Amino acid sequence: MKKLYSLLATTMLTGVVFAQTTIYSENMGTTTSTKTIAANTFQNASPISYQGSGDVRATNISSGYAQSSGGANVMINTTDETFIISGINTSNYEDIQLFLGQRKGSTSANNELKIEVSADGTNWTLLSYTRPTGNGTSNWLYINPTGTIPATSNLRVKFTGTNDVEWRLDDVRITGTAASLATSDVTKSKKVFVKNTSVDNEIYFGIKSDVKIFNVNGQVVKTGSISENGSLNVAELQKGIYFVTGTVNGKIVSEKIIKK
Numbered sequence: 001m002k003k004l005y006s007l008l009a010t011t012m013l014t015g016v017v018f019a020q021t022t023i024y025s026e027n028m029g030t031t032t033s034t035k036t037i038a039a040n041t042f043q044n045a046s047p048i049s050y051q052g053s054g055d056v057r058a059t060n061i062s063s064g065y066a067q068s069s070g071g072a073n074v075m076i077n078t079t080d081e082t083f084i085i086s087g088i089n090t091s092n093y094e095d096i097q098l099f100l101g102q103r104k105g106s107t108s109a110n111n112e113l114k115i116e117v118s119a120d121g122t123n124w125t126l127l128s129y130t131r132p133t134g135n136g137t138s139n140w141l142y143i144n145p146t147g148t149i150p151a152t153s154n155l156r157v158k159f160t161g162t163n164d165v166e167w168r169l170d171d172v173r174i175t176g177t178a179a180s181l182a183t184s185d186v187t188k189s190k191k192v193f194v195k196n197t198s199v200d201n202e203i204y205f206g207i208k209s210d211v212k213i214f215n216v217n218g219q220v221v222k223t224g225s226i227s228e229n230g231s232l233n234v235a236e237l238q239k240g241i242y243f244v245t246g247t248v249n250g251k252i253v254s255e256k257i258i259k260k
Helices: 002-013 183-192
Strands: 021-026 049-051 055-057 073-076 082-088 093-104 114-118 140-143 155-160 167-178 202-204 209-214 220-226 231-233 240-248 251-259
Touching: 021 082, 073 082, 073 155, 082 167, 140 167, 155 167, 220 231
Parallel strands: none
Antiparallel strands: 021 167, 049 082, 055 073, 073 167, 082 155, 093 140, 093 167, 114 155, 202 231, 209 220, 209 240, 240 251
16 A cells, blocks of 8 residues: 555656546436426536526436436437536646436437537537437436547537437536646645645645645545635545645646645
8 A cells, every 4th residue: 555655646746647537527406397407406506507498307317327316307309409518617637528428218310419519609519429229218328428628717518409309418527637747847836835745634725726635546535715825624534645736827736745
């Protein structure tokens, strides 16, 4: 185990950052009735926003894949009906990927639902995916559309119906790898990012930033918004090694800490 900790620490301090981490995740809320997208309470709030002509339902709930939340889902069932998610911040991430649960109400063709992404809300890039023919009315699948997803402060994801086929959508997730940082930049960040790498109950910071704390397995165990020269209470964390990520001069930086 000591060798594992040493390897992780070395990796972080030489500029190679975490593997894929979740940037955004949405389970469509917990409504028990049919609602418009505008009237629904989604899992995420501002700066994330939701719009479109589809609706949210509590019928035909997601199932059959490990990530299924089994609650509300968005339904698109006519040509040109839409569901649009905006405000996802993918800045400073690489290898950005989209995953979602998808249920189809017909066995015809395989991928009539258009899935597009945009950095400006005007120019859209179509992603591609294959849904096996014959997966009909009772089957949910977890898919990973492929294509270029931009790193931007306001990523939009748009789902558009075609051919009057019914689609259900749930458990939308976006992941990415934090952009790597040069060793000199990481060294410099120590002076302005995390002030104390040996921690009792408080982590002290020199800059204003949104931060995430990861355990050695790459799991997020705490998040927070820190003011300049502010602190974050981590009394609830167990003793051990953690990694703190934040933004310094517009770049993602990471710092190893030891909770005593």
